[in-house]
Each structure stands twice: as structure tokens, then as C-alpha cells.
Amino acid sequence: MSTFVYLQKERERSLLRRHPWVFSKAIENVKGKPNNGAPVEVFSNDGRWLARGAWSPESQIRIRVWTFTRSEQIDTDFFVRRLAAAQAGRQTLIEQQGLSAYRLVAAESDGLPGIIIDRYNDFLVCQLLSAGAEFHKKQLFDALKQLFPECSLYERSDVPVRKKEGLSERHGVVYGETPPDELVIEENNGVKIAIDIKTGHKTGFYLDQRDNRAIAGRYAKGRKVLNCFCYTGGFGVYALQGGASEVINVDVSEPALALARRNAELNQLDLSKAQFLKQDVFKMLRECRERGDKFDMIVLDPPKFAESKTQLEGACRGYKDINLLACQLLNPNGILLTFSCSGLMTSDLFQKVVADAALDAGREAQIIERMGQAADHPISVAYPEGFYLKGLVVRVL
Numbered sequence: 001m002s003t004f005v006y007l008q009k010e011r012e013r014s015l016l017r018r019h020p021w022v023f024s025k026a027i028e029n030v031k032g033k034p035n036n037g038a039p040v041e042v043f044s045n046d047g048r049w050l051a052r053g054a055w056s057p058e059s060q061i062r063i064r065v066w067t068f069t070r071s072e073q074i075d076t077d078f079f080v081r082r083l084a085a086a087q088a089g090r091q092t093l094i095e096q097q098g099l100s101a102y103r104l105v106a107a108e109s110d111g112l113p114g115i116i117i118d119r120y121n122d123f124l125v126c127q128l129l130s131a132g133a134e135f136h137k138k139q140l141f142d143a144l145k146q147l148f149p150e151c152s153l154y155e156r157s158d159v160p161v162r163k164k165e166g167l168s169e170r171h172g173v174v175y176g177e178t179p180p181d182e183l184v185i186e187e188n189n190g191v192k193i194a195i196d197i198k199t200g201h202k203t204g205f206y207l208d209q210r211d212n213r214a215i216a217g218r219y220a221k222g223r224k225v226l227n228c229f230c231y232t233g234g235f236g237v238y239a240l241q242g243g244a245s246e247v248i249n250v251d252v253s254e255p256a257l258a259l260a261r262r263n264a265e266l267n268q269l270d271l272s273k274a275q276f277l278k279q280d281v282f283k284m285l286r287e288c289r290e291r292g293d294k295f296d297m298i299v300l301d302p303p304k305f306a307e308s309k310t311q312l313e314g315a316c317r318g319y320k321d322i323n324l325l326a327c328q329l330l331n332p333n334g335i336l337l338t339f340s341c342s343g344l345m346t347s348d349l350f351q352k353v354v355a356d357a358a359l360d361a362g363r364e365a366q367i368i369e370r371m372g373q374a375a376d377h378p379i380s381v382a383y384p385e386g387f388y389l390k391g392l393v394v395r396v397l
Contacts, residue, residue, distance in 0.1 A: 003032030003040040003055065005063065012044040015051055015065070018382035020108045022053065022063035036166050037135025039066070039074050054113065054132020058166035064113035064132050074136060079112075079143035086110045087147070090376050101185035101195075103207050103376040109386040110378070114165075115140065118203040120185050120195060122150055125203040126174075128157045131165040141174055152176025156203050171198075182259075184266065188214055191241070192266040193234060194259055201231065208373040208389050209234065209301065212337070215371060215393065216299060217242030219335045223296035226250070226288075226329070228281045228322070233260025235299045235337075240269040244297070248275045250284055285325040297335040298326045304342045312344050316353050319345075323357035327365065327396050336394040339371070343388035350390045358396065369393035 007015075011026040022042060034040050034055040042051045042063060049070055053063040066074050086105050094102055104124070105117040114130025124144060128134050144153055153174040162169055179197040186192055187210050197204040217238035222245055227236045230249035233256075239247050249260050257276045264274050277284070281302070300322055305315035319340060326336050340350045351367070358365040371391030373379075379386040 003030065003034040003038070005030050005040050005042050005055075006047075007042065007045055007050075009045045012048070012050055015042065015068075018068055020053075020065040020111075020113055020383060021061050022065070024060055024062040027062060035135070037131035037133075039132075054130065054135060056131040056165050059131070059164050064108070064130055066111075066113070066132065074139070076139040076142045076146075079136070079140050080146060082111050083143055083147050086112075089378070093375050097187065097210075098189040099187055099376075101187060101193075101205070101207060103374075106377050106386065108383045109380040111380075116203065117144075118205075118207060119148075119151070120183055120197060120204060122152065123177075123179050123183065123197060124148060124151045124153045125197055126153065126155050126157070127159060127203060128155070128167075129159065129161055129165070131167065134165070134167055145175065152179070154179055154197055156197075182262075191237065192263070193232070193237070194262050194266060195232070196255075196259065199255075206231065206234070208341075208377045209339075210374040212339070212371045212374075212391055213238040215369065216297075216337055219297060219337070219393065220244040220247075223335070224248075224294075225297045225299065226295045227299045228285070228326075229300070229302045230260055231256050231301075233257075233263050233276075235301065236260060236274065237263050237267055237269065239297070239299075240264060240273060241267065244273065246273050246275075248277060248295075250277045250279055250281055252278065252280055254278055282322065282325075285322065285329065288329055289325060293329060294331045295329055295334065296331050298330060298337070300326055300336070300338040302339070305340070305345075309344060312342075315340075315342055315345060316349070319350070319353045320357045320360075323354050324361045327358050327361035327363045330363075330396045332397060334396045336365075336396055337371075337391065338394065339389065339391040341389050343385060345390065347390050351392065354392055354394065358394070364397040366395045366397065367392050368395050 006028045008028045040055045051065045053065040101120045114133040116127040118125045158169045158171040182194050195205040213234045216235045220239035220242035225239045225244045225247045227249045230251045236247045236249045305318045373389040
């Protein structure tokens with residue numbers, strides 16, 4: 001039996017602009033008792049049909065929209081169409097850059113709310129982050145098997161955000177082979193990266209930074225590079241390839257640093273120019289300042305500092321702190337590549353934080369390039385929240 005959800009007066013405007021979320025406060029009444037994740041029909045207050053979406057009673061985002069077309073049902077064919085469109089939209093990029101790994105589905109931006117799918121060689125890795133994605137997982141998995149019969153599917157729905165949807169965490173093989181402990185992918189026409197699908201961050205790797213790693217390589221020639229929060233050393237690999245005189249990779253994780261060293265070896269780079277240090281970045285930056293250490297280029301790619309609006313002020317302090325220290329540690333005309341992956345951090349706010357950091361460090365600075373997520377992480381024009389990765393290349397004078 002269908003569930004009908006009626007919005008409060010004049011709360012349909014975002015849906016008419018095809019934004020895929022309905023918040024709990026926008027709802028006037030519900031006719032029916034939908035299960036968690038089940039499809040619901042969304043109507044304006046005066047009875048106009050607006051959308052079909054997934055019901056999530058434990059989330060502030062009460063409905064995530066699957067379709068704005070009334071005749072379109074949420075079945076296996078629906079997922080086949082959406083997945084095929086996502087693959088087709090990335091095909092040129094895959095061929096141009098010689099990618100064996102890419103983001104196949106970027107959730108709401110690909111019309112599949114709460115669904116992340118990355119492909120690594122012949123392994124698909126999915127994250128189901130919403131009640132609707134969980135409810136329709138069989139149809140999704142059947143569609144993946146139909147479109148990509150050569151691939152195995154591994155699930156990494158082991159993320160705390162699922163609790164907001166009333167879901168428990170889960171990971172493991174869905175079908176096909178178990179991923180090896182080390183899987184080597186290629187990006188940007190031949191750069192080799194070893195990843196760990198089963199225990200690595202996110203789905204195993206940060207594919208969204210692909211283009212920015214290449215940018216780092218372009219600035220690295222002849223420079224002493226400090227690669228902070230290095231994880232498995234992607235920025236360090238590109239910096240060494242770009243001719244850096246020295247690259248110091250810093251992270252708190254020993255397994256990540258072991259993979260960082262492995263990635264340098266895979267690309268036949270000169271390990272005498274590389275260091276791999278297990279240290280807290282905040283503490284190390286202060287120790288470097290006390291010793292008077294200097295660098296020609298610093299990469300700051302920290303983890304997400306803000307998971308909610310209440311954490312944004314603290315996140316700004318954290319970003320300012322590390323950027324201030326970086327500005328103090330750079331030689332004149334040094335290069336700072338600095339990032340925020342916090343979706344709540346706007347581009348303007350991030351730029352202000354970096355500007356304030358340079359000012360408090362007593363350094364003049366120039367933004368010479370802006371960076372974002374790679375092209376296989378598209379941003380729907382109806383869903384600006386899909387733009388989450390902000391980066392700046394800053395020359396510190």
C-alpha cells in the first residue's frame with residue numbers, strides 16, 4: 001500500500017528545483033505507515049504530485065528523492081538505467097586518463113541518493129549510506145551484476161553515518177572474489193597505487209584527489225616537500241615523480257606509511273629522497289617551528305574536521321592552526337597545497353581561514369590555483385552539497 005506524504009505550504013520549492021532532500025520540518029502529514037527506506041509519494045500541500053523518494057524516520061533528512069518522474073518505478077531496471085548513465089558519463093575520462101580505478105556512482109549527484117560505488121580494477125566497492133539504499137540493495141546488486149558481470153562486489157557500509165538512518169554497520173563480500181590485501185591500480189596514465197579495499201579509508205582510496213595529486217607533481221621540481229596527513233603517500237609519489245629534491249611523508253598510521261613506501265617502490269622512485277614518519281601532524285609542525293625547519297612546499301590534506309554544523313567553528317580553528325604553522329615553515333616563494341574535505345566548509349569560508357592564517361603568520365600570500373574533486377565525482381546543479389572538496393594552491397611570499 002502506498003504512503004502519501006504531504007508538505008507544508010510553500011515547502012515544495014526545493015523539489016520543484018529538483019533538490020533531492022525533504023527535511024522533517026517540511027512535512028505536514030503522512031498517510032500510511034512506511035517501513036524504514038520504503039518508497040513514499042511526495043505531494044505539495046494542495047495535492048500536486050512532486051516526487052517519489054525513500055522514507056527515513058530516524059534522519060532529519062526524512063525523504064531522499066529517487067525520481068521526479070511519476071511513471072518511473074524503483075526496481076532493478078531503474079538501477080540499471082542510472083548505473084549505465086553514470087558509467088557512460090565517465091567513459092571519456094576513463095579512456096583519456098587510462099584509469100583502472102574511478103568513482104562509478106557519486107550518490108545524489110548521480111541520482112542515487114546514499115549510494116557510493118567505486119571501481120578498482122575488477123572489484124566494485126559500495127557504501128550504502130541511506131535507508132533507501134539499504135531497502136533497495138537487492139535490486140541495486142542485481143543491476144550491478146547485470147551491467148558489470150566481470151566484477152566482484154565488496155561492501156564497505158562500515159561508517160557511523162548509517163546510525164543516523166537507523167542502520168547498523170556492515171562490510172564484506174557481496175558476491176564474487178574476496179579482495180586481496182593489496183590491489184594495485186593505475187591512474188593518470190601509468191601511476192601505480194597499491195590500495196587496501198578491505199581496511200583502507202572510505203572504499204580503500206581517495207580517488208577524488210587524483211587531479212590534485214598531479215597538480216602537486218607540477219609544483220614539486222627541485223623542492224623540499226612536507227606531505228602532511230599523507231595516508232598512503234599519493235601526493236608524495238607525484239611529488240617525487242615531479243622532481244622533488246626530498247619528500248617527507250607524515251601520518252599517524254603505520255600501515256598507511258607502509259603502503260606509502262610501497263607506492264614509491266611500485267613507481268620505481270628514488271627512496272633515498274623519501275622519508276616516512278609516524279607522527280601526529282599538529283605536534284610535528286610545532287616541533288619543526290621550534291627547530292627552525294624550513295620547506296619549499298607543504299601539502300595539507302587533513303581528515304574531515306566538521307561532521308555537523310555544531311562542529312564548524314572548531315573545524316575553522318583546526319584549519320587555521322595547521323595553515324598558520326605551514327605558512328611559518330615555508331621558505332620565501334614556497335608553495336602550500338591546502339585542502340578541506342568538510343562539505344559544510346564553503347569555498348569562501350575556507351579561503352578566509354587560509355587568509356587569516358597567513359596574516360597571523362606574518363606572511364604575504366597569493367592564491368595561484370583552485371582545486372576541487374576529480375571529474376568522476378560530479379556535482380549536480382540541483383544539489384550543491386555535492387561539492388565537498390575544496391583546495392587552494394597558495395604561494396607564500
